[in-house]
Amino acid sequence: MRGLRKIEPYIPGDQPKFSKMIKINTNENAYPPSPKVKEALLNFDASQLRLYSSLDNYNLTSALGKRLKVDSDWITTANGSDDILALAFQSFFNSSDPIIFPDLTYGFYSVWCELFNIPYLELPLNDQFEFDFDKIPEKIGGIVLANPNAPTGLYKPVDQIEQILKKYHDVVVIVDEAYIEFGGQSMLPLLSKYDNLYITRTFSKDAALAGLRVGYGIGNPKLTGVIQAIKNSYNPYAVDSISEALAIAATEDYEYYQKINGEIAKTRDWFIIELNKLGFNTLPSLTNFVLTTHPQQSAEAIFNHLKKHQVFVRFFPNKERISNYLRISIGTKKEMTTVIDLLKAFMAENNGGTK
Ligand SMILES: Cc1ncc(COP(=O)(O)O)c(C=O)c1O
Structure with missing residues (x-):
C-alpha cells in the first residue's frame, strides 16, 4: 500500500489488571480523587450530554484562573496534558532551527517532533542527570523542559529557568509542570514578565484524575491565540462536559x-x-x-x-x-x-x- 505513515510511537507503562496488585x-x-469529584459525578445531569461541551470550557478555565491567580483567558484546556503539549509543539515550533530538550526526559517530546516534522536536539544530561543550560546552542527553535523532570524526578529552581527565558527571549520555552504540586515552585508568577513562557499542567498526577484526561496550558493571549487556532483546527471540544464538571470540582477542593x-x-x-x-x-x-x-x-x-x-x-x-x-x-x-x-x-x- 502506498502513502502509509511510519512512526515509532511513545510506549506508555503497562496497565495490568490484577485485583491485589x-x-x-x-x-x-x-x-482517590476528592470526594467532591464523586459528588459532581453523581449529580451530573445526563440530559446535558445532548449538547456539545462548551467551546472554551469557560467554567473550568474560570475555576482554574481563580485558583492559580491567572486571567482565565490565558488558559487553554485539552484532553490530558499530552494533548496540550502536542498542540503547543505544533503551535510554537515552526522554525528550521532545532528545539532543545534533554536526552532523558518525557519520551513523548521526541515522538511529537518526529510526528510533526520538528527538528530537535536532545542534549545529554550530565552524570548527575542535571541539565547544563550552558550547553544549549545559540540558534534554536525553542526549548521544552519538564520541571521537575521525568523520569529523573529532579527539579530546577525557578531563577535558573528564568535565565533561559531571558537569553532565548525570541523563542518559546515550554515548561511542563506535570509534577509541580509535589514540592517544586511553579513558574506561574513569571508569566506576565516573559512573553515566551508557556506552562502545561495536568489533572492526571496531583489531582488523582489520570482516567479523566484533562490537561491545560497557560500563556499570554498571543501564545494562547495560536494554540486555540490549532486546537480549533482539529478538535475544538477536546474536554467533554462530564470531565469539565469533575475537573472543576477537583480544582475547588485544593x-x-x-x-x-x-x-x-x-x-x-x-x-x-x-x-x-x-x-x-x-x-x-x-x-x-x-x-x-x-x-x-x-x-x-x-x-x-x-x-x-x-x-x-x-x-x-x-x-x-x-x-x-x-x-x-x-x-x-x-x-x-x-x-x-x-x-x-x-x-x-x-x-x-x-x-
Ligand atoms: C512529564 C510529563 N508530562 C506530561 C505527561 C502527560 O500526562 P497526561 O497526558 O496524563 O496529562 C506525563 C505523564 O506521565 C509526564 O510524565
Whole structure:
C-alpha cells in the first residue's frame, strides 16, 4: 500500500489488571480523587450530554484562573496534558532551527517532533542527570523542559529557568509542570514578565484524575491565540462536559489535594531513605516517583522479583543510560512498606549480587 505513515510511537507503562496488585509504574496518584469529584459525578445531569461541551470550557478555565491567580483567558484546556503539549509543539515550533530538550526526559517530546516534522536536539544530561543550560546552542527553535523532570524526578529552581527565558527571549520555552504540586515552585508568577513562557499542567498526577484526561496550558493571549487556532483546527471540544464538571470540582477542593499530596511527599522522602539503607542510589525527587539503581543488583532482577509479587514498577531496558534503573511511583505508606519488605527479602536472597 502506498502513502502509509511510519512512526515509532511513545510506549506508555503497562496497565495490568490484577485485583491485589501494587501499581506503581505510571506515576498515578496513590489516593482517590476528592470526594467532591464523586459528588459532581453523581449529580451530573445526563440530559446535558445532548449538547456539545462548551467551546472554551469557560467554567473550568474560570475555576482554574481563580485558583492559580491567572486571567482565565490565558488558559487553554485539552484532553490530558499530552494533548496540550502536542498542540503547543505544533503551535510554537515552526522554525528550521532545532528545539532543545534533554536526552532523558518525557519520551513523548521526541515522538511529537518526529510526528510533526520538528527538528530537535536532545542534549545529554550530565552524570548527575542535571541539565547544563550552558550547553544549549545559540540558534534554536525553542526549548521544552519538564520541571521537575521525568523520569529523573529532579527539579530546577525557578531563577535558573528564568535565565533561559531571558537569553532565548525570541523563542518559546515550554515548561511542563506535570509534577509541580509535589514540592517544586511553579513558574506561574513569571508569566506576565516573559512573553515566551508557556506552562502545561495536568489533572492526571496531583489531582488523582489520570482516567479523566484533562490537561491545560497557560500563556499570554498571543501564545494562547495560536494554540486555540490549532486546537480549533482539529478538535475544538477536546474536554467533554462530564470531565469539565469533575475537573472543576477537583480544582475547588485544593485543601483535599494539599493533604494527599503532602502525604505522598512524606512517603517519598521516607521511601528514599529506606531504599538507600538497602544500598540503592536514589536521585532526589520532588515528584510522586523516584529513579533508583543498585550498584550490586540488576534492575531487571529486582523488576522481575517485584512483578512476581504483583508489584509493578517501571523498567527501561532500552534506554541505555538508565537501563539499570527502576522508576518507582509513590503509593500509600502501606504499599511502599510492602515494597521495602519485598526488596529486603530480595537482598537477603541475593547477598552475593546478581549483576
Ligand atoms: C512529564 C510529563 N508530562 C506530561 C505527561 C502527560 O500526562 P497526561 O497526558 O496524563 O496529562 C506525563 C505523564 O506521565 C509526564 O510524565
